[in-house]
Amino acid sequence: MTARPVSWVQPSRRLTGLLLVAVPVLLFAWMTIWPILSGLTTALTPQQADGSRPLSFDNFVTFFSDPYSLANLGITLWTCLITLGLLLVICIPLALYLRFAQGRLATYVQTMAMFPMFVPSIILAFAFIRVLGPNGMADLLLNAVGLPKIRSPYLTPWGPVIGLVWDNIPLTVLILVSGLGAVSNQAVEAARDVGAKPLALFWHIILPRMWTSVAVVVSFTMLGLFASFTLPYVLGPASPEMMGPFMQRTFRDLRNPEMALTQATITMVFCIAFGLFYVRAVARNRGN
Amino acid sequence: MSNLSISNVSKLFSTTLAVDDFSLDVADGELVCLLGPSGSGKSTLLRMVGGFEMPSEGSIRIDGEEVVHLPPEERPTGMVFQSHALWTHMNVFNNLAFGLKLRRLPKAQIREKVEAVLELVGLGGYGTRGVTQLSGGQQQRVALARSLVLEPKILLLDEPFASLDQHLRERLREEVRDIQQRLKITTLFVTHGQDEALSMADRIVVMRDGKTEQIDRPDIVYREPRTPFVAGFIGTMNLIEGVVQNGVFSKAGYSTPVPVADGPAVLAIRPEALELTVAGENAQGHVHRVTDYGTHGLVDLVLLDGTRLKAMVSHPDLFATGQGVSLAPKAIAAYRDNVLIHRVALGKETAALRQLVDA
Ligand SMILES: Nc1ncnc2c1ncn2[C@@H]1O[C@H](COP(=O)(O)OP(=O)(O)O)[C@@H](O)[C@H]1O
Ligand SMILES: [Mg+2]
Numbered sequence: 001m002t003a004r005p006v007s008w009v010q011p012s013r014r015l016t017g018l019l020l021v022a023v024p025v026l027l028f029a030w031m032t033i034w035p036i037l038s039g040l041t042t043a044l045t046p047q048q049a050d051g052s053r054p055l056s057f058d059n060f061v062t063f064f065s066d067p068y069s070l071a072n073l074g075i076t077l078w079t080c081l082i083t084l085g086l087l088l089v090i091c092i093p094l095a096l097y098l099r100f101a102q103g104r105l106a107t108y109v110q111t112m113a114m115f116p117m118f119v120p121s122i123i124l125a126f127a128f129i130r131v132l133g134p135n136g137m138a139d140l141l142l143n144a145v146g147l148p149k150i151r152s153p154y155l156t157p158w159g160p161v162i163g164l165v166w167d168n169i170p171l172t173v174l175i176l177v178s179g180l181g182a183v184s185n186q187a188v189e190a191a192r193d194v195g196a197k198p199l200a201l202f203w204h205i206i207l208p209r210m211w212t213s214v215a216v217v218v219s220f221t222m223l224g225l226f227a228s229f230t231l232p233y234v235l236g237p238a239s240p241e242m243m244g245p246f247m248q249r250t251f252r253d254l255r256n257p258e259m260a261l262t263q264a265t266i267t268m269v270f271c272i273a274f275g276l277f278y279v280r281a282v283a284r285n286r287g288n
Numbered sequence: 289m290s291n292l293s294i295s296n297v298s299k300l301f302s303t304t305l306a307v308d309d310f311s312l313d314v315a316d317g318e319l320v321c322l323l324g325p326s327g328s329g330k331s332t333l334l335r336m337v338g339g340f341e342m343p344s345e346g347s348i349r350i351d352g353e354e355v356v357h358l359p360p361e362e363r364p365t366g367m368v369f370q371s372h373a374l375w376t377h378m379n380v381f382n383n384l385a386f387g388l389k390l391r392r393l394p395k396a397q398i399r400e401k402v403e404a405v406l407e408l409v410g411l412g413g414y415g416t417r418g419v420t421q422l423s424g425g426q427q428q429r430v431a432l433a434r435s436l437v438l439e440p441k442i443l444l445l446d447e448p449f450a451s452l453d454q455h456l457r458e459r460l461r462e463e464v465r466d467i468q469q470r471l472k473i474t475t476l477f478v479t480h481g482q483d484e485a486l487s488m489a490d491r492i493v494v495m496r497d498g499k500t501e502q503i504d505r506p507d508i509v510y511r512e513p514r515t516p517f518v519a520g521f522i523g524t525m526n527l528i529e530g531v532v533q534n535g536v537f538s539k540a541g542y543s544t545p546v547p548v549a550d551g552p553a554v555l556a557i558r559p560e561a562l563e564l565t566v567a568g569e570n571a572q573g574h575v576h577r578v579t580d581y582g583t584h585g586l587v588d589l590v591l592l593d594g595t596r597l598k599a600m601v602s603h604p605d606l607f608a609t610g611q612g613v614s615l616a617p618k619a620i621a622a623y624r625d626n627v628l629i630h631r632v633a634l635g636k637e638t639a640a641l642r643q644l645v646d647a
Binding site for chain 1 (some may be wrong): 338339340359360361362365366367369370371372373374375376377386387390391431434435438
């Protein structure tokens, strides 16, 4: 069959096609592009005392010269990086196990690893408080055997980290396991056959095939973590606070939408950076 | 200078007995083919020798040393897998050099060894190629080279040419056999193709359901199959199920003396050992189809009860569809309960005819 020239398509069908495409495009423009542009405009045109709105970077200057705002940005980046590091340390061995182990135990572990995906954050937060909070289950158990109480991570920067790690394990494991699918059993057995012990096997044969999925994990989880709200809000310290709760408080409690939009814009810039990282990783994977 | 000794090895996968009390000794420099239908336990056996499966029972010794409890990385074996076993993120050179690097050989020595082996498998100068840029045949040569470069005591190949086309398969088969004989490397080769086994092996192990049916030289396996299964699996074989009474085997109008006790028996006749004579009134069967291959002809015939047989004839133009024929076999074997009970050569079977069957 030869390819049909486009002009052969009847005009009415072309119209239908355009309309079908138009719906998502318009929705995207309305729900995503427009809010971004209007938010950016508001942030870049601070209202003056006389009611005029000249173009100015004043809001951004304010943000970056305010120690409290910077501390919030800092704690957000810190939380993201620590969470990401812990996620990789926990999930890479878990994914390796799930990829290469057989039998019933592996099935149980898989179910366990996926479970957090079905638990809403707010329930997770209260479970956390009940277990690790002051006078929680951990304290009770320690007390029962005559040991001192733990220093609860509740309301410290470690609170959100623990919650976010738990919350993000399923997605991370899923991405890594699917990435490990690129390593064939025979390639692994061939490596063992030529004398590769487990560490050499991981380092030289498995890891080189995992970089793409690790890059996807980094960008995905960073995107999710950076703008996370519930867990930092419930489990984190009051000050400094992560960008999510910070924005919400600036908007609702301080009634300063302009500044909240500035914070949102800065958050978005970071997220775009992680997004680009993701696009690059995927493109590089397509390349080879 | 290595020999392999497998004694009483069994492997049970939950409920499947994949290998059942298997024993085999492979002498130094010998190439032994494991031949059998799919699911007969060939791969499982090979993987136990390579260390990828743990035998449920039995022992495997290389040069007299027990290896059953060694992991693959510590065994002096080299395995070539069916496919997809090259490391695609490394080029050809690095695929070959990986094992040598793990053994911490000096760089210059690694380069020297890798280049020599690449030359040996006919891929000299291919070191910098990516493995995905190679054809299927070249990839399998790289896989073979990767094992050879480490100079294993035992070379294991699991249907290494199964994913290649017929023509390439035949060429690689010869190349592997040449290399194996040049290096005098003790080799265990798994295949489900009889021609592969017949053309390469010093000895063939015919396997069925995890058990050995016969271990012999290829020509003996072909000429003197010990069980009807072997007879039917290797080459083309006419198997006729009939009854022996008073020293005479008979089946639907055909009968021949077989001096064994009364009872059921399976008669085995190679097509090239089945001569036909044109018969009229008292024909034992009739011609169903004649195929002329130029060098010889193949006659499909039907006995009175519908049993189909094949006979190789040198003058196919003597026969025509529907014609009555009588059977005059030159060599027959009789089996009962999966055991050979009688064999007789009524004439000489020529080597030339044998090759025709393989072709
Ligand atoms: N890992 C395994 N788990 C369960 N059963 C297996 C496994 N490997 C092989 N088997 C079974 O063992 C039998 C022999 O398999 P295999 O050795 O692969 O046969 P072959 O290589 O001759 O085709 C088959 O019935 C197969 O289903
Ligand atoms: Mg197999």
